[in-house]
Amino acid sequence: xxxxxxxxxxxxxxxxxxxxxxxxxxxxxxxxxxxxxxxxxxxxxxxxxxxxxxxxxxxxxxxxxxxxxxxxxxxxxxxxxxxxxxxxxxxxxxxxxxxxxxxxxxxxxxxxxxxxxxxxxxxxxxxxxxxxxxxxxxxxxxxxxxxxxxxxxxxxxxxxxxxxxxxxxxxxxxxxxxxxxxxxxxxxxxxxxxxxxxxxxxxxxxxxxxxxxxxxxxxxxxxxxxxxxxxxxxxxxxxxxxxxxxxxxxxxxxxxxxxxxxxxxxxxxxxxxxxxxxxxxxxxxxxxxxxxxxxxxxxxxxxxxxxxxxxxxxxxxxxxxxxxxxxxxxxxxxxxxxxxxxxxxxxxxxxxxxxxxxxxxxxxxxxxxxxxxxxxxxxxxxxxxxxxxxxxxxx
DNA sequence: AAGCCTACCAACCGCCGGCCT
DNA sequence: CAGGCCGGCGGTTGGTAGGCT
Numbered sequence: 001x002x003x004x005x006x007x008x009x010x011x012x013x014x015x016x017x018x019x020x021x022x023x024x025x026x027x028x029x030x031x032x033x034x035x036x037x038x039x040x041x042x043x044x045x046x047x048x049x050x051x052x053x054x055x056x057x058x059x060x061x062x063x064x065x066x067x068x069x070x071x072x073x074x075x076x077x078x079x080x081x082x083x084x085x086x087x088x089x090x091x092x093x094x095x096x097x098x099x100x101x102x103x104x105x106x107x108x109x110x111x112x113x114x115x116x117x118x119x120x121x122x123x124x125x126x127x128x129x130x131x132x133x134x135x136x137x138x139x140x141x142x143x144x145x146x147x148x149x150x151x152x153x154x155x156x157x158x159x160x161x162x163x164x165x166x167x168x169x170x171x172x173x174x175x176x177x178x179x180x181x182x183x184x185x186x187x188x189x190x191x192x193x194x195x196x197x198x199x200x201x202x203x204x205x206x207x208x209x210x211x212x213x214x215x216x217x218x219x220x221x222x223x224x225x226x227x228x229x230x231x232x233x234x235x236x237x238x239x240x241x242x243x244x245x246x247x248x249x250x251x252x253x254x255x256x257x258x259x260x261x262x263x264x265x266x267x268x269x270x271x272x273x274x275x276x277x278x279x280x281x282x283x284x285x286x287x288x289x290x291x292x293x294x295x296x297x298x299x300x301x302x303x304x305x306x307x308x309x310x311x312x313x314x315x316x317x318x319x320x321x322x323x324x325x326x327x328x329x330x331x332x333x334x335x336x337x338x339x340x341x342x343x344x345x346x347x348x349x350x351x352x353x354x355x356x357x358x359x360x361x362x363x364x365x366x367x368x369x370x371x372x373x374x375x376x377x378x379x380x381x382x383x384x385x386x387x388x389x390x391x392x393x394x395x
Numbered sequence: 396a397a398g399c400c401t402a403c404c405a406a407c408c409g410c411c412g413g414c415c416t
Numbered sequence: 417c418a419g420g421c422c423g424g425c426g427g428t429t430g431g432t433a434g435g436c437t
Contacts, residue, residue: 054405054431077422093423094406129425144426145404 045077045088052088055095059085063092064100072096098139105137109146117143117151 051059066083073079076089085092098104109117113135120131126147128140135143 052407075422088407090408090423091406097424098405126426140425141405149403 045080045090049086050080050088050091051086052091055087055099059087060095060100063087063096067096067100094141098141103137104139106142109138113138114151114154117147121147 055063062083062085066079070082072093073082076093078089079085080087080089080092083092087095116134117131120127120134124130126144128144128147132138132140132143
């Protein structure tokens with residue numbers, strides 16, 4: 001699995017300087033590639049002679065014609081030269097995958113697609129290529145943009161009540177936000193560290209949809225508090241701190257031990273050697289590549305924190321979230337309904353899960369009110385109800 | 396009409412992992 | 417086995433259209 005890109009400004013700067021040093025002159029790429037063996041990374045192409053920026057219809061036509069005739073040849077770097085394009089190979093690849101290849105679907109996303117994106121984001125985070133693999137005709141870039149510009153706002157519309165009461169862990173520094181700066185700064189709520197460090201907001205939402213009957217969570221708790229351990233550890237009496245979860249609070253090594261083996265085990269049990277394999281619509285020219293991510297217990301240091309939290313939710317539609325934080329019946333036994341490994345959940349299963357949620361008499365249909373962005377008060381109200389139902393443990 | 400602001404999205408950047416030599 | 421090359425991916429940027437003042 002890819003690691004989250006958590007590079008310091010220093011590292012980025014070093015990389016930039018490395019590249020600057022080796023910016024090729026026209027026609028010197030091969031020579032520079034030789035140099036690279038001694039001194040570092042080579043640029044993927046001769047950046048001084050490639051065109052950047054929007055593609056013209058002529059360039060599109062050239063690329064399309066070439067690929068239709070010859071295919072990609074398995075070498076994007078060489079392709080632009082062969083096709084007579086003054087473009088970087090990566091640029092060609094992107095243009096083809098995101099715009100020119102057949103069966104690309106542009107335009108409005110359907111509510112079904114929205115639901116799938118919500119669900120998958122909740123389960124696997126920002127693995128856009130994997131999400132795209134479940135939405136035929138959509139590209140990872142499209143979905144990423146759609147999420148950042150629209151879907152996220154729909155969620156924001158239902159969240160304002162969360163920030164009324166600051167959570168005690170809000171002072172935790174922001175480790176890594178999936179948002180660009182101008183997004184971060186324009187969304188006050190999302191800019192709170194607790195949001196990103198301690199929850200995946202779909203986790204919040206989906207967890208709120210279910211009732212557990214648990215009375216352990218008290219009604220004075222803020223929703224965001226649900227994503228941190230209780231202040232006092234019932235087993236040790238210690239005040240919980242950020243070592244509670246591996247990777248918590250900017251721990252990029254991801255190897256701090258969890259205080260509770262059961263909890264740790266449950267965070268990792270999604271692996272068990274299991275793998276997620278899915279068709280990846282945007283990963284090759286024909287939309288047929290296989291993307292794989294694997295979580296197993298030997299690889300757990302590399303599981304992103306956001307995944308750990310989100311995976312909890314997928315573990316069990318009704319109980320995972322609550323029990324994780326309340327030390328109630330933490331045995332993995334029977335944790336997955338029908339032995340479903342969440343990482344094997346496909347599109348149909350995601351839909352089924354949504355249906356399960358929707359049909360449950362004691363749950364609230366998130367999809368229905370996520371669409372309700374024209375009525376923020378109503379949305380908030382519904383959410384509050386859902387929250388109350390769960391927190392109060394009413395039946 | 397002009398200037399500013401915001402939203403959108405195509406494209407780029409830079410890193411990682413896997414394949415190949 | 418080591419190291420280079422390339423494709424793939426997620427994060428980010430920047431241009432532009434449209435709305436607002």
